[in-house]
Amino acid sequence: MKEIAIDVQGLTKSFGARTVVRNLSLKVPKGEIYGFLGPNGSGKTTTIRLLCGLLTPDAGEGTCLGYDILTEQDSIKRHVGYMTQRFSLYTDLSIRENLEFVARVYGVPDPKAAAKEAIDRLGLKGRAEQLAGELSGGWKQRLALGACILPDPQLLLLDEPTAGVDPKARREFWDEIHGLAAEGITVLVSTHYMDEAERCHELAYIAFGELLAKGTAHEVVAKSGLSTWIVSGKGLHELALALQAREGIDMVAPFGAELHVSGRDRRALDAAIATAKKANGAHRWTRGEPSLEDVFIDLMDKSKDNFA
Structure with a gap:
């Protein structure tokens, strides 16, 4: 059995009349x-803060x-590194100065x-004396991560x-995150x-505000109950508009030069697709797996x- 870092039940948080x-x-x-x-405003950040004792x-x-999130919040905070969406280090200090300052704090x-x-x-050696405010987005994120791990957090x-951040910088960032997890650090990321x-x-x-699905990526997809067809050809925008009105089709989404057409009832979806094929035979249809x-x-x- 794996050791559990976070174990919470029935967490609820409201701000005013909104849960x-x-x-x-x-x-x-x-x-x-x-x-x-989750979509913007869905409670992801609030959830993360509740899980680690930053909110009650x-x-x-x-x-x-191992600490109670209601009564031992200060103990939790001493073992947490928090990287916010907005870069929060000093832009007029160098990388080295920022990290030394955080270490002293x-x-x-x-x-x-x-x-x-x-x-x-974090591969910042050649930039140690560069001002933080002059860094690109990817380098700023590396610096922020470096500041987070200085106090040797468990979470x-x-x-x-x-x-x-550009794709290459994102991949390098995630390689480092996996390295930290391999060392036993638990990571919560939105x-x-x-x-x-x-x-x-x-x-x-x-x-x-509500947890709708959880598990590995494979489990989340499998539990969704979605069946998917992939269609390609000309006039996909017009086809998408027509498909959205058909019974048995719950979602139509463009993916580059293709449409993903999905439904929760496989029989109803297949019937709708069969009708669409008869109406317009110019498109290529293949059964796919939901992503x-x-x-x-x-x-x-x-x-x-819940904010509407």
């Missing part, structure tokens, strides 16, 4: 990368790193040596850490990128916005 997280229960094994998916739930209970022994180690580990919270979601050990899909993005879109369509 942002409703009756959420999760178990996160130690050393796993746990991904949070209105209802529910549980533990994080956290009381890390020998701040200069700790900063040098972080610089070497990392990454809130959309690679938004606006993301909108499907390729990043698939790199997480487990996922939770949260929409407007994580298909499931993501389907869950969004079924969700009710």
Whole structure:
């Protein structure tokens, strides 16, 4: 059995009359990368903060790193590294100066040596004296991650850490995250990128306060119950409009030069597709497997916005 880093039951949090997280229960094994998916404003950030004791739930209970999330929040915070969406280090200090400053704030022994180690580990050696404000998005994210791991945390919270970063920098960032997880650090990360979601050990899909799906990427897709057809050819926009009105079709989504046509009732979907084929034989239809993005879109369509 894996050691459990986070174990919570029935977490609920409201701000005023709006319930942002409703009756959420999760178990996160130690050393796993746990991904949070969901539309903007769905409660992902609030959920992450509840799980690690940065916010107090209105209802529910549980533990994080063995500490009670209701009564031992200060103990939890001492073992957490938090990387926010917005770059929050000093732009007029160099990479080295920023890391040495953070090390001193956290009381890390020998701040200069700790900063040098972080610089070497994250491939920042040639840029150590460069001002943080002059860095590109990808290098800023590396610096922010370096600051997070300086105090040797047991838990990392990454809130959309690679938004606006190029694909190469994103891949290198995730390689480092997997290296940290292999060392036993538990990582909670929110993301909108499907390729990043698939790199997480487990996922939770949260929409407007409610947990709608959880498990590995494969399990989330399998549990969705979606069946999918892929169609290619000319006039796909017009075809999509026509298909959306057919009974048995729950989702039509363009993917490059193709459409993904999905439904939760396989028989009804196949009947709708058969009718569409007869009406227009100019398109090429193949049965496909639903992707994580298909499931993501389907869950969004079924969700009710609690801020509406």
